[in-house]
Amino acid sequence: xxxxxxxxxxxxxxxxxxxxxxxxxxxxxxxxxxxxxxxxxxxxxxxxxxxxxxxxxxxxxxxxxxxxxxxxxxxxxxxxxxxxxxxxxxxxxxxxxxxxxxxxxxxxxxxxxxxxxxxxxxxxxxxxxxxxxxxxxxxxxxxxxxxxxxxxxxxxxxxxxxxxxxxxxxxxxxxxxxxxxxxxxxxxxxxxxxxxxxxxxxxxxxxxxxxxxxxxxxxxxxxxxxxxxxxxxxxxxxxxxxxxxxxxxxxxxxxxxxxxxxxxxxxxxxxxxxxxxxxxxxxxxxxxxxxxxxxxxxxxxxxxxxxxxxxxxxxxxxxxxxxxxxxxxxxxxxxxxxxxxxxxxxxxxxxxxxxxxxxxxxxxxxxxxxxxxxxxxxxxxxxxxxxxxxxxxxxxxxxxxxxxxxxxxxxxxxxxxxxxxxxxxxxxxxxxxxxxxxxxxxxxxxxxxxxxxxxxxxxxxxxxxxxxxxxxxxxxxxxxxxxxxxxxxxxxxxxxxxxxxxxxxxxxxxxxxxxxxxxxxxxxxxxxxxxxxxxxxxxxxxxxxxxxxxxxxxxxxxxxxxxxxxxxxxxxxxxxxxxxxxxxxxxxxxxxxxxxxxxxxxxxxxxxxxxxxxxxxxxxxxxxxxxxxxxxxxxxxxxxxxxxxxxxxxxxxxxxxxxxxxxxxxxxxxxxxxxxxxxxxxxxxxxxxxxxxxxxxxxxxxxxxxxxxxxxxxxxxxxxxxxxxxxxxxxxxxxxxxxxxxxxxxxxxxxxxxxxxxxxxxxxxxxxxxxxxxxxxxxxxxxxxxxxxxxxxxxxxxxxxxxxxxxxxxxxxxxxxxxxx
Numbered sequence: 063x064x065x066x067x068x069x070x071x072x073x074x075x076x077x078x079x080x081x082x083x084x085x086x087x088x089x090x091x092x093x094x095x096x097x098x099x100x101x102x103x104x105x106x107x108x109x110x111x112x113x114x115x116x117x118x119x120x121x122x123x124x125x126x127x128x129x130x131x132x133x134x135x136x137x138x139x140x141x142x143x144x145x146x147x148x149x150x151x152x153x154x155x156x157x158x159x160x161x162x163x164x165x166x167x168x169x170x171x172x173x174x175x176x177x178x179x180x181x182x183x184x185x186x187x188x189x190x191x192x193x194x195x196x197x198x199x200x201x202x203x204x205x206x207x208x209x210x211x212x213x214x215x216x217x218x219x220x221x222x223x224x225x226x227x228x229x230x231x232x233x234x235x236x237x238x239x240x241x242x243x244x245x246x247x248x249x250x251x252x253x254x255x256x257x258x259x260x261x262x263x264x265x266x267x268x269x270x271x272x273x274x275x276x277x278x279x280x281x282x283x284x285x286x287x288x289x290x291x292x293x294x295x296x297x298x299x300x301x302x303x304x305x306x307x308x309x310x311x312x313x314x315x316x317x318x319x320x321x322x323x324x325x326x327x328x329x330x331x332x333x334x335x336x337x338x339x340x341x342x343x344x345x346x347x348x349x350x351x352x353x354x355x356x357x358x359x360x361x362x363x364x365x366x367x368x369x370x371x372x373x374x375x376x377x378x379x380x381x382x383x384x385x386x387x388x389x390x391x392x393x394x395x396x397x398x399x400x401x402x403x404x405x406x407x408x409x410x411x412x413x414x415x416x417x418x419x420x421x422x423x424x425x426x427x428x429x430x431x432x433x434x435x436x437x438x439x440x441x442x443x444x445x446x447x448x449x450x451x452x453x454x455x456x457x458x459x460x461x462x463x464x465x466x467x468x469x470x471x472x473x474x475x476x477x478x479x480x481x482x483x484x485x486x487x488x489x490x491x492x493x494x495x496x497x498x499x500x501x502x503x504x505x506x507x508x509x510x511x512x513x514x515x516x517x518x519x520x521x522x523x524x525x526x527x528x529x530x531x532x533x534x535x536x537x538x539x540x541x542x543x544x545x546x547x548x549x550x551x552x553x554x555x556x557x558x559x560x561x562x563x564x565x566x567x568x569x570x571x572x573x574x575x576x577x578x579x580x581x582x583x584x585x586x587x588x589x590x591x592x593x594x595x596x597x598x599x600x601x602x603x604x605x606x607x608x609x610x611x612x613x614x615x616x617x618x619x620x621x622x623x624x625x626x627x628x629x630x631x632x633x634x635x636x637x638x639x640x641x642x643x644x645x646x647x648x649x650x651x652x653x654x655x656x657x658x659x660x661x662x663x664x665x666x667x668x669x670x671x672x673x674x675x676x677x678x679x680x681x682x683x684x685x686x687x688x689x690x691x692x693x694x695x696x697x698x699x700x701x702x703x704x705x706x707x708x709x710x711x712x713x714x715x716x717x718x719x720x721x722x723x724x725x726x727x728x729x730x731x732x733x734x735x736x737x738x739x740x741x742x743x744x745x746x747x748x749x750x751x752x753x754x755x756x757x758x759x760x761x762x763x764x765x766x767x768x769x770x771x772x773x774x775x776x777x778x779x780x781x782x783x784x785x786x787x788x789x790x791x792x793x794x795x796x797x798x799x800x801x802x803x804x805x806x807x808x809x810x811x812x813x814x815x816x817x818x819x820x821x822x823x824x825x826x827x828x829x830x831x832x833x834x835x836x837x838x839x840x841x842x843x844x845x846x847x848x849x850x851x852x853x854x855x856x857x858x859x860x861x862x863x864x865x866x867x868x869x870x871x872x873x874x875x876x877x878x879x880x881x882x883x
Contacts, residue, residue, distance in 0.1 A: 200240060203247040209379035209502060210246060210286065211732065211742075215239065220284060220749070226276050234273075241266060242277040249287040253384045256294045257287055283752060285326050285745030289381070291518045292388040303331040303752070304759040311751060312337060312543045312550050314531045314569075315558035317345025318371075318737055319725040321519040322744030323556055328523070330752045335552075335821075336523060337545050339530035339693050343520040346370040346560065346694055347737060349513025352597045352637065354681035360599045365635030366511040367595045369686050370697075371737045372627075374508065376501025380738050385515055386508060393506040394632045400625075402472060402611040407668040410469065410613070418469040421460050428454045433491045446703050447493050448474075448485030468613040471620040476611075478621055478644035481700040482589030482735065485644070488700060495707035499732035509632040512737070526821060531559075535572040536718040542775060547858045548821060551777045554721055554754070556747055558740075561588040561713070561728035562695030575717060582712040586728065587702030590647040590689045594623070594640040594662050596680040601636040602670065603628060612665050622646035623665050640665075648689065655685040698735035699728035707731045714743070720754035723747045776824075776859065779873060780808050785832065788841040792832050795869060796876035801830040806869055809845070809856055823856035826866055 208214050217226065217235065226242075227234045244265065249257040259278045266274055281287045288295055303309065308331050313320045316338035324334045342348070348369045356362035377383045377393065386393055402410040429450045451474070455461060461470040474485060481488055508514060526545075533544035534555055541555040559569065564583050574580070603610070603626075611625050621644030629637040640662050642650045650658065659680070667677045688697045701707065714729035716722060725743040733739030783791040789810040795803045804826050811821045831852055838844045848854050862870070 200243070203240075203243040206247040206250055206379075207243040210250075211379065211499065212242070212246075220746070221280060224280055224283075224753075226280055237270060237273050238277055241270065241273045242281065245274070245277055245281055246286060250384070253290060254292040254294060254388050256298050283330070284749040285322075285742075289326065289745065290385050290388045295388070298329070300329055301331045304756055308333050309554060309755050310334070310552035312541060312552040312555045313558065314534070314543065314555060315345060315726075316340075316343040316520065316523075316525050316527075317558055317560075317726070318347055318516075318519070318740040319727070319744040319747075320345075320556070320558040321516070321523060322741045323558065323725055323748045324523050324744075325519060326745050326748035327751065330748060332751070332755070333552075334524065335550065336525040337529040337531055337543060337550065338525055338527050339545075341527050343525060344370075344513065344516040346688070346697065347512050347516055349511030349516070350684065352595065352635070352682050352684065354597060360681065363597060363599065363635045363681060365597050365629065365633040365637040366513065367597075367629070367633060367637055367639070367684065368511045368513075369593065369595065369684065370688070371512060372507065374506045374738070375736050376503050377506050378501060378503030380501050380503070381741050382515065382738055383506075385518070389514070389518060391508055391510075391514060394509060395504045395506055397608045399607050400609040400611055401607065402469070402613060403669045404465070404468070404613050405615055405668065407670075407672045410465075414465060415469060418461065418466055419473065421466075422470060422473040425451050425454050425460060428458075429490060444489050444491045444703050446486045447477075447488040447490045450490045451485065464615075467617075468615060471617050472611055472613050472624055475621040475624040475643055479591060479625065479641060482591045482643070482647075482697045483587055483700045483702070484648075487587055487589070487702055489703050489705055492701045492706045495701060496732055496734055501733070501738065507629070507632040510634065511632075531569055533570045533572065534722060536721040538719065538721075541718075541721055542777075547860045548823075549775055549777070549859055550821065551775075554723065554751055556723045556725060556751065558725045558744070560694045560696065560726060561586060561699050563693065566695050568692075571717075571722070573718075579712055579715065579717065582705075582709040585702060585705040586709045586713065587700040587705065588696040588728070589698065589700050590651075591697040592642040592647045592650045592686045592688060593684075594642070594658055595684040595686075596638050596640070596659075596662070597682040598636045598638065598680050599678050601628075601630045602675055602677060603638065603666075605630055610669075612669065619646055620644065622650070623662050638666075650685075651687045651689050655683070658685050659683050700735065710734060714746075716750065716754070720751075720758070723751055776806075776808065776870065777822075779870075779877070783808075785836070787836045788844065790835065790841070790844065793869075793873055794829060795872060797872055801833075802828050804865065804869055805829050805832050806862075806866065806873070807832065809841075823858065824862055824866070825854045825856050826862065826869065827852060827854055 204214050212218060217230070217239070222230070227238050229235075241262070245257065245262045248262065248265075249255075259274060262274050262278055263271060278287075288298065310333040311324075311327055313324050313327075313334060313336040316336045320336055320338075321343060324336050327334045350367050350369055351364065352367050353364035354360065354362065373396065374380055374382050374386075374393070383393070385391075402415060404410060429447065432450060432454075455470070461467050478484055481493065529545035529548070531543055531545045533542075534557065535542040535544070536555065540551060540553050543550045543552070543555055557569070561583065563569065565586075565588055575583075605628070608628050608631070609625060610628075612623055614620050614622065614624070622642055623640040624643065625641045627639040627641070629639060663677060663680075670677050688694055699710075701709075708731075710729060710731035714724055714731075716724070725740075725747040727734050727736060727740040727743065730736075730739040730743045730746075733742060779793060780791045784794045784805075785792040791808045791810075793806040793808075795805065798804075805828065807825050807827060809823050809825070811823060825848065827848070834851075835844045835847060838847060845856075848856070
């Protein structure tokens with residue numbers, strides 16, 4: 063394949079243009095000084111053949127009895143995903159043979175690099191030359207960058223927007239890509255340290271210092287390096303923004319996106335506060351302790367149960383994999399074996415199972431060809447994936463027997479699980495638009511649950527719990543966020559609430575969101591997945607598998623308890639989880655939990671009773687109802703009929719000229735419906751907020767105030783207080799100067815040491831009491847005096863009463879008169 067010109071300079075072996083030192087300067091028996099360790103790569107004479115078109119997701123069925131990967135984000139089918147082959151980083155030449163990497167090799171290379179494995183020599187041949195080793199290092203670093211999400215030979219949209227190179231293409235871009243990949247790979251080799259620009263320069267020629275500075279700044283600002291929870295990262299000094307004082311950002315929602323954004327914003331030098339409606343952080347990631355005390359008949363058992371997000375989907379390049387390494391969390395690979403059982407408890411015949419899996423992939427292949435015709439010829443036509451699949455099944459006579467239909471329905475239910483939606487709601491054209499970006503590697507559990515991550519991410523972050531945001535008001539001078547009768551004011555706001563909350567219209571935006579964003583919110587789908595989590599006295603199903611499936615006769619119930627996850631090896635106790643997907647997940651929320659427990663126990667006894675295994679009564683059961691949760695109204699996003707991947711990008715766009723930003727899995731086109739997609743969206747928006755803040759710091763200060771002045775808002779009055787001390791601001795009665803005259807006091811409640819934004823509370827006290835408070839040494843003592851000595855309680859803006867509103871009105875009249883004179 064002919065390589066584009068933009069990749070020629072650094073792809074050549076000449077040391078003249080490469081940012082790395084000339085190979086001759088490095089002994090042939092060792093890699094370049096301080097360069098990342100190399101990984102085993104094919105010998106020069108070996109070429110790994112590319113996979114057939116389609117990336118190997120379909121093709122021949124596995125042999126009978128082979129373990130299949132029935133996992134959530136595995137949606138690779140013939141023709142539906144770009145080939146897994148990667149173009150080589152260097153062109154063919156006499157000095158360096160071309161090597162083509164497939165997805166399996168990529169996984170192996172990344173895993174070995176993650177494990178810090180040293181190079182192994184194949185055969186007895188002469189050791190490779192230093193130039194060849196350097197070429198291989200560049201290739202491996204490019205693969206690592208690609209696993210993280212960077213294109214192998216071009217720039218991302220964010221890099222282009224950040225002007226990392228003066229001209230797209232050519233030598234400058236090639237040099238930048240190699241330097242960026244090197245810095246990224248170096249930090250990923252040990253994410254527990256803080257990599258500096260000087261560290262990157264140790265292996266790069268000095269004349270390329272400017273390129274290193276640019277690449278390092280981009281990776282740092284956008285959270286690709288030096289992020290996470292390692293002690294070195296947490297201890298790193300916060301950077302200073304060009305604007306003083308530091309801008310304040312109000313983050314709405316303490317889910318994964320909100321927590322990652324807040325942590326990154328604090329590291330960038332912003333003041334931050336999170337407003338969270340729940341009494342806990344994490345949002346849709348929630349680990350709950352299930353336990354039963356010991357009795358005379360049963361031992362005490364306890365387990366950590368993930369009610370929401372539970373699986374790390376693809377560990378290679380996954381930022382949660384980095385967090386796990388930093389925190390020392392072990393990873394449990396989800397084993398591939400997933401036996402299926404018929405409604406009467408008999409195991410599914412492996413030959414029929416393999417045949418039906420191949421048939422299922424053929425159906426998807428035919429839908430792929432149809433949708434390509436739709437895209438090419440009709441452009442604007444879309445139907446549901448379910449309609450297209452059923453049409454092809456009928457036309458080609460697939461799965462006509464009863465057992466075949468049940469098996470096919472199981473695969474369809476698994477597809478509905480992957481998308482949290484009935485197939486009748488999924489777009490045939492764009493349902494899998496994120497597949498080309500899927501993280502590689504194994505799917506994993508974190509022993510003890512993902513609550514470990516949430517607790518670590520939320521530590522030392524200023525979060526106001528029990529604050530349900532109902533209104534976000536924005537203008538050229540800042541934002542006001544309304545929650546539970548209180549008003550929070552900041553320079554910018556980041557909205558991270560789930561798409562379901564936006565679709566319900568729970569938050570009023572003033573002014574209204576742009577029409578294009580409103581339409582995208584309506585078009586996008588927000589689906590539902592529910593669970594039945596059961597804690598048993600013992601692990602009766604055995605510990606040899608992590609999943610097993612159950613078939614149903616009624617197609618409308620195909621998603622009910624179709625898949626079981628065993629968490630006994632990672633939860634600390636005998637925990638079994640049954641999944642409910644598709645239409646069944648919707649009906650699930652309208653039925654009594656007692657009925658669900660009876661039904662799921664019936665399914666389990668039908669599977670295990672024929673084996674002579676008794677299924678005991680569960681000690682504790684939890685049935686989720688994410689669709690009824692007022693803070694989510696669903697589970698995760700999907701591409702509905704009439705929608706497309708572009709709607710994710712539209713939802714991610716900021717509004718109000720950089721005043722209100724949006725993050726969350728539903729704003730991440732590449733990684734929607736995943737925990738890492740939410741995390742990365744938080745990093746993305748923190749970088750966007752920093753970019754806007756830098757731009758704004760260079761603009762002249764505007765006198766105009768247009769946050770649509772609200773009669774309830776007092777912030778503008780307290781910008782010029784009559785008296786201030788500590789966190790107290792005071793406004794006197796302009797028409798009464800006596801010591802007994804009433805004063806309006808505003809108190810900022812918040813952790814100043816963390817640079818957080820403040821919650822403002824108010825009270826009315828005599829002027830003489832103000833003087834008494836001012837003489838006290840600290841705010842805590844002042845608050846104690848206010849309550850114990852004066853008998854005064856702080857209230858929200860709406861609690862000032864008639865006397866307070868009358869005083870506010872007099873202050874406004876006096877201020878207006880002063881302005882006129």
